[in-house]
Amino acid sequence: MAVERKRWQREFGDWFHQVIWESGLMDYRYPVKGCGVWLPYGFKLRNNVLNLMRRLLDETGHEETLFPLMITSDMVKKEAIHVKSFEDQLFWVTKAGDRKLDEELALRPTSETAIYPMMQLWIRSHADLPKRVYQVVNTFRYETKATRPLIRVREISTFKEAHTFHATFEEAERQVEEAVRIYSQFFDSLAIPYVVSKRPEWDKFPGALYSIAYDTVLPDGKVLQIGTVHNLAQNFSKAFDITFENAEGLREYVWQTCYGISERVIAALIAVHGDDKGLILPPGVAPIQAVVIPIPYKSKEAAVTEKSREIKKVLEKAGVRVWLDERDKLTPGSKFYEWELKGVPLRIEIGPRDLEFRNLTLVRRDTMEKFQVPEEEAASRVLETFSEIQSSLSRKASEWLRQRIHQAGNPEEAVALFREKQGIVEVGWCSKERCGLTWEEETGLQVLGIAWGETSLNGGVCPICGEKVGRVLRLGKPY
């Protein structure tokens, strides 16, 4: 039954396609290009990831809402810079049945223009602020480049967008910091390593004052943007006329932020932790955290079955998402193969020798390490192993990213480093846009931005203009 498995790092692109489908996450053979189906196993993973995010947002005063999908062209066009950047990618509904619609309707590419006209109705006074809403929806962009599962799609099936509204610029600034704290905690929980960069002026979210982005590096050395946080200042509130009455009774425009993640988070989760055998899922979000596999042996079948069921119950009671694989037509070996592919963090084998010594045999998916634990300690040892797996995945992934961030002194060095090692190249920057663009031209790489929240750099001069360097500029090849 085993087909040739693509190798995780050397054949990353093919590995990624293959493992998404074979592990039961998604199927992209759907007849519309760039649109995939979430299969039951994938849907559960998606839910666990989203629920992690929901918990973080709910705890910090965000309320979940759901806005309509279609947007009138009037709404879409209100913020001029914003629409300009999206308009080539908008899908338009122009007819119903065979009747032409009086007004063409766009499928949301993101929901600023759907949400803000309603906020204009809802926000009246400073007592209504701050206001923080979010939603998890599908969004649509007509990608003309080659599509790629979970990374570049036409229906983004999983877009979590938060939008916040404040009385002052300072409060919006604090919200940006809060969003960065939330997202960092979210990615940390998933053991996804990242760098946080302030995007350069020429690559910020259209309509934003500035944009902050989370980037990670995939096994092919390319950079994947996995989350963004934007300070919108009053750009949208002016376009959509969202005002409030301040404590002095005067009308002011609200200050806004927005921040989003998409199914790219799951792409990163798959890509960063995987190996040649398939997925490796962190226990925190794995749909099945442990699989119990009975190893039957002549005349011991009944006892093995009974013990396996007992252990399953014990683990369930301890809150473990456990699966007992009792399929009798498959050999233990083919079960191992399948659950390894699906990335289940822990395998528990129960065979005649385990019965005899009142042991369980545990096999960690991440390290493939095999060890025995006493049966009566099943629950505690399993939970303990989960947290070891989680920390180990975090450590390994951070180390992985660390090794893919390089420092270069000039464009030639940057090119050489990138050619050899890919990933992200950090260079000193004088903060002038012109030199930033020259870095891009001379390296063929793209500016990711400056390191967010890090103190300014002292030392060295810009190899392009010769002026003093004050910032760390990051360069890479983004998806």
Add this chain to the structure above:
Amino acid sequence: MAVERKRWQREFGDWFHQVIWESGLMDYRYPVKGCGVWLPYGFKLRNNVLNLMRRLLDETGHEETLFPLMITSDMVKKEAIHVKSFEDQLFWVTKAGDRKLDEELALRPTSETAIYPMMQLWIRSHADLPKRVYQVVNTFRYETKATRPLIRVREISTFKEAHTFHATFEEAERQVEEAVRIYSQFFDSLAIPYVVSKRPEWDKFPGALYSIAYDTVLPDGKVLQIGTVHNLAQNFSKAFDITFENAEGLREYVWQTCYGISERVIAALIAVHGDDKGLILPPGVAPIQAVVIPIPYKSKEAAVTEKSREIKKVLEKAGVRVWLDERDKLTPGSKFYEWELKGVPLRIEIGPRDLEFRNLTLVRRDTMEKFQVPEEEAASRVLETFSEIQSSLSRKASEWLRQRIHQAGNPEEAVALFREKQGIVEVGWCSKERCGLTWEEETGLQVLGIAWGETSLNGGVCPICGEKVGRVLRLGKPY
């Protein structure tokens, strides 16, 4: 702050619009007709209702999935009868940016035609059967009639559809029974009363062998369809070529069923239980089950506050979704007004007298009954009151529906009964389509179908053709 409240029964249409918006469930002022926004309170209610359904489906072997929104015209047109009934209502995406698409894409009106091409790939052998999937998605229909919140909309924001695949007709029949059991349990949990009817041939789901529908009666006497179950036989599997290899190695077409509910369930929940003061939500799905309102009284403020916080914690620990309303700028009276409007099942008042006697004052939203319980029994008495409210809502709602089902012997009687009492009129039927259609013509009512699962009727003759009557036929004015 109180605006004039519309009356629940006498001004039902206006009441319904008003209460949905003022209670914080939804806002339909969105700029696209027939599309509404779920507000935070409404979104939580929607979630609780959906999670009830998810639990029932997950327990019975259904797996949640998520399919794309857009469907190619080839896919849409595969099942001829099916497409014919929808084609006037299909929204079409015809361009991206300003480029015409090579292939026009429909927004799903329901997902048969999105799901079945994938099943054609996934189902290979009898070992893959039965297969049961479901999803909760938005669907789109260009309604030309007047739209109405939650009832007749262009974006159905909440459509739960299940699709099942079987090796035999008998198994599909059993699945239909299972679906009826699941839906009955679902509506029972929501205390929504219903009749189950087999729709007449001329009103079944396009492409189905037969359709079963859940109907309820709203305060205006009109009938609302709130759920449907269809046996699709092999109609779609033949159109989409979904086959399996049976145990003898022969290819056969699968047998299918599908069943769905929408946000109309929430419309029914609002309409059936409401009153002149606003919503009345069953405790099982209420976003807030109990609200604690401190009644401050000179010099006792601190003690009242302290006790209120303590009770909130006690209830939270007992698993109650409780809210403590500490807003100090509002009088208790205006808080009562607001939480009554929002339908919170139980109000807990804590004032100086309650402190003195170590009591809590409980007020039931459904009956407005007010009573004291000893403070130390808070959790148990609150939980007990929830189940009393739940049973009482069920009893009241069933009785309500029972009183709106009438029996008539001939068309004139049916017309007179309906004019006086609205609701559903039951008549004897000879089972001939011609007589069914004559019933419709002569009464101006619509045939809902025959009573599902009830034994056949003996006695009487059809007043139209004079032949023996064998079935109960239901008539009403559906939304």
